[in-house]
Amino acid sequence: MPELPEVETVRQGLARWVVGRRISTVEVRHPRAVRRHLPGDRHFADVLAGRTVLDVRRRGKYLWLPLDSTDAIVGHLGMSGQLLLQPRGAADELHLRVRFGFADDGPELRFVDQRTFGGLAVSAGGAQLPAEIAHIARDPLDPDFSATDFVAALRRRRTEVKRALLDQTLVSGVGNIYADEALWRAKLHGSRPTDVLTRPAGTRLLDQVRDVLTEAIRAGGTSFDALYVNVNGESGYFDRSLNVYGREGQPCPRCAAPIRREAFMNRSSYSCPRCQPRPRR
DNA sequence: AAAGTCTCCTGCTTGC
DNA sequence: TGCAAGCAGGAGACTT
Incomplete structure (x- = not known):
């Protein structure tokens, strides 16, 4: 995708x-x-x-x-x-x-x-x-993207952090795959409420988003289901570097706990049950 | 106004 | 074997 x-x-x-x-x-x-x-x-x-x-x-x-x-x-x-x-x-x-x-x-x-x-x-x-x-936010690799403004806007939201990552008016370019990968890297469950995220936690999450996007570009993208190819018809190979997305039941690369899949907005979220504990509500 | 849900679409996979 | 349901999901439209 x-x-x-x-x-x-x-x-x-x-x-x-x-x-x-x-x-x-x-x-x-x-x-x-x-x-x-x-x-x-x-x-x-x-x-x-x-x-x-x-x-x-x-x-x-x-x-x-x-x-x-x-x-x-x-x-x-x-x-x-x-x-x-x-x-x-x-x-x-x-x-x-x-x-x-x-x-x-x-x-x-x-x-x-x-x-x-x-x-x-x-x-x-x-x-x-x-x-x-024009309503789409700058993306995190845009030189004019402001990390400070993003974290402040994130903390003003009253929603869950994964929903916020997917909201293209807050930060653009992130979809289901890279949202799950960034949350895993940041050790955050996607259901964490945004309004109580600390500033450092918000900054760390943004850093992980940037890292995973940058690494994926270097790999030519993710061709998870062969629907994505570049202009010459070639697949990217970042799917080999995915840590959680599409890996239900397989061991977490960090702690070996089996990756969990949860329903989310009529689709799926993947996370590590040990590294990314679900928030108490 | 902001947040959440529905809908668009095709083809592959799963289940009865 | 055949049909139907399930699943994938970005983003605009719509609802609450």
């Missing part, structure tokens, strides 16, 4: 292979992929034809591609979205949703998405920061 490290890996690939190229044709194969582009799929294709990609930027799990028109292509991979570079004429993927051809006749950019939770849109005048993602 694409979280910050996976999206950053894709960003780096796009920066290498797409920046400076002029879009010639856009084919929307499935309108749901551009459902957030309110003027519709025809407009999406028309407004992009002839535009040159100037850069590839990211905030949290969102990508945007500033164009020479001051607009930007905004993208989110959702659960299963992939941005792939493929030679012209290569067979269509089963879940191909959008195809971009370039004026240089080089490789196409394809948006492929099995579960269709992801999508693309054109942000009018959004080259600097698309309005569509």
Whole structure:
């Protein structure tokens, strides 16, 4: 599942292979992929034809591609979205949703998405920061992210710490996998209430979030279920470094207690019952 | 207003 | 064997 490290890996690939190229044709194969582009799929294709990609930027799990028109292509991979570079004429993927051809006749950019939770849109005048993602907080690897402000905001919340980590308006880029991994590293149970977390505990947690995200980027991301690949179709290998996520019943790498799985928001949380005791309520 | 829940979607896995 | 339910989950819409 694409979280910050996976999206950053894709960003780096796009920066290498797409920046400076002029879009010639856009084919929307499935309108749901551009459902957030309110003027519709025809407009999406028309407004992009002839535009040159100037850069590839990211905030949290969102990508945007500033164009020479001051607009930007905004993208989110959702659960299963992939941005792939493929030679012209290569067979269509089963879940191909959008195809971009370039004026240089080089490789196409394809948006492929099995579960269709992801999508693309054109942000009018959004080259600097698309309005569509202005509500998303900076991510913890952003040089302008303030640790002090984050910890203060965390402690003002009246919720559980894992819910707070997943709230993209508080800190962006963290999803279920890296939330569980950071909480394990910080030896905190995700149900711990945020308002009684000490400042040092909040800072330690943020440090662990940053560490796990940075290490995962170095590994090219986590390809837990093969739905995530980079722009060249290659898997990341951080799944080998996961300590708790998806490891129910296996020994905690720190204390050997069997990893526990608990229901959380209609999904699962993984933690060590000994290193991360559940808070008394 | 903030916090919590529901819904969108497909394909693989599990169970009767 | 076949069908149905369960599961994966990001984030916007909706409810409390």
